[in-house]
Amino acid sequence: MVLQWEPGTQYNIGDVVEYEGAQYKIIQPHRSQSDWAPPATPALWGRVPESAWEGEKHQQHQEGGYQPGYVQPQGGDQKPWNDQSSQQVQIQHEERHKPWGELDDERKKQLEIGGGLLAGLTALGAGYFAYKEHEKSEEEKKANVWAFQNWLHDAQQRTEAFYRDGPRAPTTWVLVHGKNIPEGAIQGGEEHGQPLYICRAFYDGGIMVGKASSNYKKGAVIGYKKDEIELDTYEVLLGDMRGLRWVDHSGKLNVDGLGYRPVEAGRENDGTPIYIAQAPHKGGLHPGKATAVLDGAYIAYDGEEKKIKEYRVLCWA
Template identity: 55%
Template sequence: MQYWEPGTHYDLGSVVEYNGHRYRIIQSHNSQSDWTPDVTPALWGRMQDGDHNEGHHNEGHQAQQHHEKHHDAPRHETQQPQVEVHHEEREKHWYDIDDHRKKELEIGGGLLAGAALLAGGYAAFKAHEKNEEEQKAQTWALSNWIREAEARTAQFYEYGPRGPATWVLSKEKQIPANAILVGREHSWNLFICRAFYEGGIQVGKASNAFKHGAVVGYKHEEIHLGVYEVLVGDMNGLRWVDWTGRLDLSQLGHRPVEGGRERDGTPLYIAEAPYNDAVHPGKASEKLDGAYIPYDSTEKKVESYRVLCYA
């Protein structure tokens, strides 16, 4: 029997034992001391005791397990999601879901992916500034983003890119192959990334030189995140378009690559901007008065920049 250990890479199909119970992996990952199987249901699914026979249980014990499996199923402690959440429902804001359904989602797994990330230290929002319902709304949005990102990434690795630009889920300092290089700062490369923060998907920069791999800017703060998406692409199908000041899509002349969105739904586009002897990835939109890049614990506005567009 393989026992769960921190600092170990677990692939799909792995089965481990932890605190007397067996768990089957749901999502491949590198284990951490605070991501134990019993508190990360988005990563591990607890197996019922009757799911295996080690050959040393007597018949009476097996019969008891069989009885528990079939008659006590509604009460057994499973950590696998039990509530099916449809795509249309994931498009809704938490406040648009009725109270009865919210309870089902809380109990049955609709919030688990986000809760697992939060348990692992993901800084999705400032919890001390939000009441319980606001925290649930943020966790719901985080869960939806990570599940969509996982689906996009799985499709990419199985079928390849569907266009010149694809978002690929990454963790910590793992930069995927063919990530779009924007520039170099000192001795490290800067790539385009995006990540969930405060109800939106913020655009920033990634590098294996950063503390957790990714940095995004939000309200003049630099946010370090260890779970994020990196833009992978083919520059033969893309181009950088020069721009100054507030972005005007009607005058841009090309279709920009959408990077993310603000909490209110405002689209964010991918920018590259020169600052302090380097070119940095950042964001631009029709509501911002320039490109904004995360830099030196804050955000820097750059008046003249370039926008990533489809060729």
């Protein structure tokens, strides 16, 4: 039996709830809070497609006929892509690994009018474009939302598999919402005696490395274009340090000169690989990023992005 979602309730793997006419399956075990309703916490809940729970209503089959991968919207006037209220279009697994620009125009239109970008818009929040991306074109905004929700979908799948089946590799990225740092998170530094954990998050077309702590306002911060960005939806690295090691380095990252294979954690929006760094600053030790382009490690600190010449890189042992 599917129960209504309620705050103050412990939810565990396998739980499915109903909220505002939709069903959601748990991704990350947690105790619910009043401001953690399923639509607002994509790191905790994954929306169950209507076709999976409305039975025969969504299983009509027309033998021998053409069945489009989306529901044709009714009426002559279509809502803008960023004003959809429901997702009618189905997104195939292989599509999620294609950049927006590689989809043909017809498929883009299907996704736009069928609410195929709704999950990304909902997770990013209503004020995201007004504040963060007002200078981008509509096509650039769509591309960013598409990439974000596909990263989020993959992160949800990884996290659900981890909690269901356990670790399948020495390290695992687990999706987190807010300050709920999972057990087994790898400590990448410390500040004022408190641990700082290694995290990563999608931002502006790339997957950026940063730090997470229960002391941060939203749970995590990354450095990006000289700014410190606060985020409440991100992934934390879990694993065992016995299979890893920190290697000293300085300046631009020379992967071949490390002597060990570094742990790749993300990519800039131009495709440049990002690796996990650890750098001292103001009496603390901070997780951050290093690449073959940047002249040093970059960490988020006190509202800004700081460059540190001498740092260490997380590598496989």
